[in-house]
Amino acid sequence: MTIKIAILGLGTVGQGVYETLLSHDQYISEKLGTDTELVGVLVNDSLKQRNLPNHIPITTNYHDILSKDVDVIIEATVGDHPAFEYLSQAIQKGIHVITANKAMFARYGKQLIEKATENQVHIGYEATTASGTPILRTLKQLLQVNQIEKMEAILNGTSNYILTEMTMNHTTFEEALVQAQEKGFAEANPSNDVDGNDAFYKSMILSQLVYDLQPNWEDVYQEGIGEISNEQIQHAAQRGQKIKHIATVEMRNGEVAASIQPMQIDDEHPLYSVDGVNNGITVHTDLLGTFTLTGPGAGKLPTASAIIEDLVYVFHKEIKLEKQYIY
16 A cells, blocks of 8 residues: 655645655655655646656646545645635545644634544644644643643744844844745745734644633734844843743633733743744643743744654554544
8 A cells, every 4th residue: 555645735834745755755654664655736836847756746726636546635835715625625535634734723623623533534733833843742642631721832933033033143133034034934924923923823723732722812912023122132131031922821710811922031931941943832730740842943844844743643553553533
């Protein structure tokens, strides 16, 4: 049996997935006990020059993908629609799906998970939250016994990179943003990152996973980093503090509350040393206590890493035998 894969979207993330499938082909095959084959790629513009072999079909029509013998669809597009419809149709056909689309999954993740359970297929979404850092699977394991009381997280690598450059190298916001774009950490239009939208969506995914519900989106306080000045950074440094863009999700009196905002933290805070493009999450639990996970939070290869890990998880023989459809 060969595992047949289709990719939706060949932007930064989709290209990273393709490159990883190519570079780690032998290792992935050894882990799965079978070969993998890329049988189709969905794009918006079929005339655009792409670095793909001629034998890999490229199409602008999603039905071309669904008409193939596909085992798993990796979705790496932008926006809620038609991504939600694409994945819904794939799940209904009994196709496993893996997504990196945080905005879509924040809104429709619960529906997709329920649909996947009904159709006995897996849905992987580790890449929606902290790029290559395995936050979701770690939290899922904790949910067996531990009660998670609160989560504090740096969830946007671009914002963290900018704040780190402003702190360590005294660059201006504008200079640090250009650097982030040149390094591939930030998009040409970085508003989702610096305004806090990206961190907001990721917070809602974490909330749904941990508490099985989200706060009312309108009640979530959200503030980006665009108004932070070098003077504020320096004043915080003089007090031994750093300004970090932190998402907080917690249970208060039976209701979930969340906020996304710049915060001044001192060196006793677990996220104080999470610098550069890294993400980090501090989890407060009733039994285990407090622990922190950190890792890369931006870039095509860290995100591709999370997707490929999901791929291996989905098709690992032991998981298939257990018939555990959602992780």
